[in-house]
Amino acid sequence: MQDEEMTPQKQPGSEFSSKVYLDMELLRFTTAGSVDDGKSTLIGRLLYDSKSIFEDQLDAVKKASLKKGSEHINLALLTDGLRAEREQGITIDVAYRYFATPQRKFIIADTPGHIQYTRNMVTGASTANAAIILIDARNGVTEQTHRHSYIASLLEIPHIIVCINKMDLQDYRQDVFEKIKTDFKLFSDKVFPGKDVRFIPISALHGDNVVDPSDNMTWSREGTLLHALETIPISNDYNLTDGRFPVQYIIRPEMDEFHDYRGYAGRISGGIFHKGDKVVVLPSGISSVITSIDTFNQQAEESFPPMSVTLTLADDIDISRGDMIVPEDNLPTQSSEIEVMICWMNQRPLQVNGKYAVKHTTRDVRCVVTDVKYILNINTLEKQVEEKTVKLNDIACVMLRTTKPLFFDPYSRNRITGSLILIDESTNETMAAGMIL
Amino acid sequence: MHQLHHLQELESEAIFVIREVAAQFERPALLFSGGKDSIVLVHLSQKAFWPARIPFPLVHIDTGHNFVETLQFRDSLVEKFHARLIVGSVQESIDNGRAVEEQGINASRNVLQTVTLLDTIEKYKFDAAIGGGRRDEEKARAKERFFSHRDEFGQWDPKNQRPELWNIFNGKKRMGEHFRVFPISNWTEMDIWQYIHQENIDLPSIYYTHEREVFYRDGVWLACAPFMKMKETEKTEVRKVRCRTVGDISCTGLSLSTANSLEDIIREIAATRVTERGGRYDDKRSDAAMEDRKKEGYF
Incomplete structure (x- = not known):
């Protein structure tokens, strides 16, 4: 095996030599597009051309394509999951797909186009570093495009790739691409000020500019979609400024060897923690010093998001799950009155003055929704102040009063400490995703 | 960084x-x-x-x-x-x-x-x-x-x-x-395999190549065992095989392989064009x- 070799030309299997493999970064992305934009075909194409499809999967798709009377292999069928989806030719729920190149490993959150669109896209977007927004070159920028873009911006996805698809049906014309790009920018400069937005003309059906550069669009300087996915800089996607450590679990070994060991296990949610840092524990406000950052059988000098570690402190303090360890000189907001943008995810509408359970980092509290400030029309971005009934797939700005204070940052500053979910206390269903303002 | x-x-x-x-x-x-x-x-x-x-x-x-x-x-x-x-x-x-x-x-x-x-x-x-x-x-x-x-x-x-x-x-x-x-x-x-390799995790020996009495059915090699019923046309042979997944003997397909180290297995999987569950007899029952x-x- 040529472990040392990094071949720029893609060869199947070269990404799997251990040296290359262990150095790969992880990029999570989501795809937004309506049913006819060719989203499933695009994902099928990415998987197929990057040689991530196995023979038995391809055979199954070939058989299914024939059965449906289609002439060539329908790549869209690669992404169908459940029986009802195959039968009805639709996607019901978010599905996750995986592929790798020598540069990166990718996780795709494949969100369905029609049923409960907002709910599913918000779910897929919540963990994504990048969003692909698909536009049909024949239709240009539509209301759907506005909606997808708004959700991507609401969820603070750091990188946006706008793929203008079906260029083959517009004779691969540059002016068509440029017009759509200009139209999109008119809208997106308001929605994504200062965001990383790029535009790529593609044909998912024929594979132009997806994995391989297009011979039909030599005028395009944007490179391929895969190239963009491989090179988007993701090292700043986490907040590395504000130290945040929600305590997840207390580790107290009942063994002689570690008799006095008391560790606070959790995942770094922001900033960089070092051994010797002066910290404060919330809500008690008691100060201490980090004595060690433990991972299995070894100690680290520093730790950063999204590492799972165990901290030990110099002082014996009463700390439990849901507390937060933060640097002495950089505290989060602590409050019980919280303004939140929510996406409502259940058939039963929001109850104003209703009580819900709240999960925020590792903290569990209860809350009352004291006010609906407005519901957003996500096609026009108008704030509907008179409207108070928040229904399935609505985006609204609400006020919460919690039973105990939360320790948080605005979602735009930290996607981990700025997010929460609301849970119905009788059915235990997750009712809403919340982004703290 | x-x-x-x-x-x-x-x-x-x-x-x-x-x-x-x-x-x-x-x-x-x-x-x-x-x-x-x-x-x-x-x-x-x-x-x-x-x-x-x-x-x-x-x-x-x-x-x-x-x-x-x-x-x-x-x-x-x-x-x-x-x-x-x-x-x-x-x-x-x-x-x-x-x-x-x-x-x-x-x-x-x-x-x-x-x-x-x-x-x-x-x-x-x-x-x-x-x-x-x-x-x-x-x-x-x-x-x-x-x-x-x-x-x-x-x-x-x-x-x-x-x-x-x-x-x-x-x-x-x-x-x-x-x-x-x-x-x-x-x-x-x-x-999973790269992680096992990196962390040096022990595995049961059946993941590595070994000689075993096997028989061939519907594109899958299966292990012989007293409770495995064989058709008259099916013949027992001894082959060098390993498990790609491990389940119950009756549904674990074996692959013909001489891989006897994690490096070998990783190389083999990188070159394989069939999914892991392609060898699972239990998944073949229906779509x-x-x-x-x-x-x-x-x-």
């Missing part, structure tokens, strides 16, 4: 999920099959709670049709980690009349495991069962949540799953309901075989 590599990020995510189970549930358990995925789960659990011991038992649903090597491995692992082992016996379910043995040439106890699994969960009142399912394995699993809710009959309702946002996991449930939790949801088969079993409460 403050950036994790992808395996480190997946490891951190899995440890976070495992700790979340210990924090949110009163009686969790880890479903241990003796296969590589559940061995990786035990390794991750050890990391999650170090220096303390793993705070939940390992549960093995024993079909009675295991590879001997798997059982030996299981017992030594339990001893090494000072873990508690609970065995749910499919034979016992059959003897009690809770499950009925399949008949015919393709009879397998794979499906019967569901009965024993649900009975074991009920008997010990487990409220969360950690499993090694991965989303890349199978199309129904691609839709699975990290925290997967099961009703009081142990059933999965794929069309009505709770949305799962960020890394906030909703483990709230009513009495009698439970959760299946899949910490390595986002790992691929290759991730939605996994979805149907999962709905009923399968792993």
